[in-house]
Amino acid sequence: MSDIKLKIIDRDGVLHEVDAPTDMNMNLMEVVRSYELAPEGTIGICGGMAMCASCQCYIKSDHSLPEKSDDEEAMLAEAFFVQDNSRLGCQIHMKDDLDGLEVELAPEEA
Amino acid sequence: MIKTDILIIGAGPTGLFAVFEAGLLQLKCHLIDALPQPGGQCSEIYPKKPIYDIPGFPEVLAGELVDNLMEQIKPFQPGFTLGERAEKIEKLEDGSFVVTTNKGTQHHAPIIAIAGGLGSFEPRKPLLGNLSKFEDKGVAYIIKEPEIYRDKKVLIAGGGDSALDWSIFLADIASEVTLVHRRNEFRGALDSVEKVQQLKNQGKINLITPSEVIGLHGEERLEKVSIKRTDTSEEIDLEVDNFIPLFGLSPKLGPIADWGLEIEKNAIKVDNTLDYQTNIPGIYAIGDVNTYPGKLKLILCGFHEATLMCQSAYQRIFPDKKYVMKYTTVGGVTGFDGSKKEAPKAVVKSID
Numbered sequence: 001m002s003d004i005k006l007k008i009i010d011r012d013g014v015l016h017e018v019d020a021p022t023d024m025n026m027n028l029m030e031v032v033r034s035y036e037l038a039p040e041g042t043i044g045i046c047g048g049m050a051m052c053a054s055c056q057c058y059i060k061s062d063h064s065l066p067e068k069s070d071d072e073e074a075m076l077a078e079a080f081f082v083q084d085n086s087r088l089g090c091q092i093h094m095k096d097d098l099d100g101l102e103v104e105l106a107p108e109e110a
Numbered sequence: 111m112i113k114t115d116i117l118i119i120g121a122g123p124t125g126l127f128a129v130f131e132a133g134l135l136q137l138k139c140h141l142i143d144a145l146p147q148p149g150g151q152c153s154e155i156y157p158k159k160p161i162y163d164i165p166g167f168p169e170v171l172a173g174e175l176v177d178n179l180m181e182q183i184k185p186f187q188p189g190f191t192l193g194e195r196a197e198k199i200e201k202l203e204d205g206s207f208v209v210t211t212n213k214g215t216q217h218h219a220p221i222i223a224i225a226g227g228l229g230s231f232e233p234r235k236p237l238l239g240n241l242s243k244f245e246d247k248g249v250a251y252i253i254k255e256p257e258i259y260r261d262k263k264v265l266i267a268g269g270g271d272s273a274l275d276w277s278i279f280l281a282d283i284a285s286e287v288t289l290v291h292r293r294n295e296f297r298g299a300l301d302s303v304e305k306v307q308q309l310k311n312q313g314k315i316n317l318i319t320p321s322e323v324i325g326l327h328g329e330e331r332l333e334k335v336s337i338k339r340t341d342t343s344e345e346i347d348l349e350v351d352n353f354i355p356l357f358g359l360s361p362k363l364g365p366i367a368d369w370g371l372e373i374e375k376n377a378i379k380v381d382n383t384l385d386y387q388t389n390i391p392g393i394y395a396i397g398d399v400n401t402y403p404g405k406l407k408l409i410l411c412g413f414h415e416a417t418l419m420c421q422s423a424y425q426r427i428f429p430d431k432k433y434v435m436k437y438t439t440v441g442g443v444t445g446f447d448g449s450k451k452e453a454p455k456a457v458v459k460s461i462d
Contacts, residue, residue: 039375040375040376040377040401041228041375041376041377045228046155046156049155049159051156052155052360070297071297073293073295074269074270074293074295074297077269077292077293078268078269078270078292078358080234080236080237082292109234109360
């Protein structure tokens, strides 16, 4: 049983400091949903298959993250509001070395 | 006017299975779906993904699950209104409902079952300020009638199968086809990617990558677009008659949100202690579209909800009829098409 600390800025600009378990096979999108930091139905629409961009977020800290998969790369190429530091939350799995990770949720697509 | 016993809004797995459970009770169903094919997300978003938590199926592809459900409900002859979105609902004096789609198709039923998942799938629109000004005046998100692009200068944006396939298709019809995508890589069937490469080499498709459309210009109709190369930041203007952004679909709860139903967390609140009825008697919500304490958005939960909903619907339609649930192992399945499936009778014969 181990938790890491994350800083998550929601779509209204509010900062949340949350604990995320690393032993529950959770990803960042699921952590956001578990704390209800974005309304249900506006995040994780495809369920975490990198097939929608509803969990897009911007990485604000300089943690080294795993490379993007082809699916994630392709989805981000079609998403809106994409920045250089954009990632899909569902593709970022909670691991010990992500302790202190800071992210900001991208705006909801209209 | 289409008449049925249970009008199901949404032809995903939950809506399809509801047809089966209703059929066992001799209730007829009709389904409305905004997508052109049944199956909902399973067909539209992830047909090739395996699902591992359907009871009795250690592994089944989402597309196969839909095929199986269609086969299972065939004897009950469901009607379909596909490619149309349920828009308006009207309650008649006798307590029944008329649901009208965006194309004006009317459906009349005593029971409405909303199995709308996350909502109806709408095209994702690029973020361009004056985009709506040019809708139907050069900008379209779906290609309905390819002939209208004959001898036109067409610009397609997107990196998936539909962008590739339509570029190939229109290359023979339009006078000029330009394909714009933010990356050099496309996500599509290998055949399509190779075909586009071939057409590009022949000069039949003008490929501009990596780039994106950043501006639309025109007086009445679309006349010109601005394209920015994402690698060099160079901007080019291109004269076009049509701009077709094909960025896939995303679900929206849509008009159902205005039907007077109690909504919480983008979902419809239902009574989970009984029958998944909404705050409007006669309207039920089943599957991913509903919410209640402890709700899980799982296909298997949708199946259960559909089953209980049908029992309640039966009681509502026939308040005076006595009925007890019958196992299919006992009663078999009698279709509206005259088909009958049942367990083979055991042979009673003495052995000398």
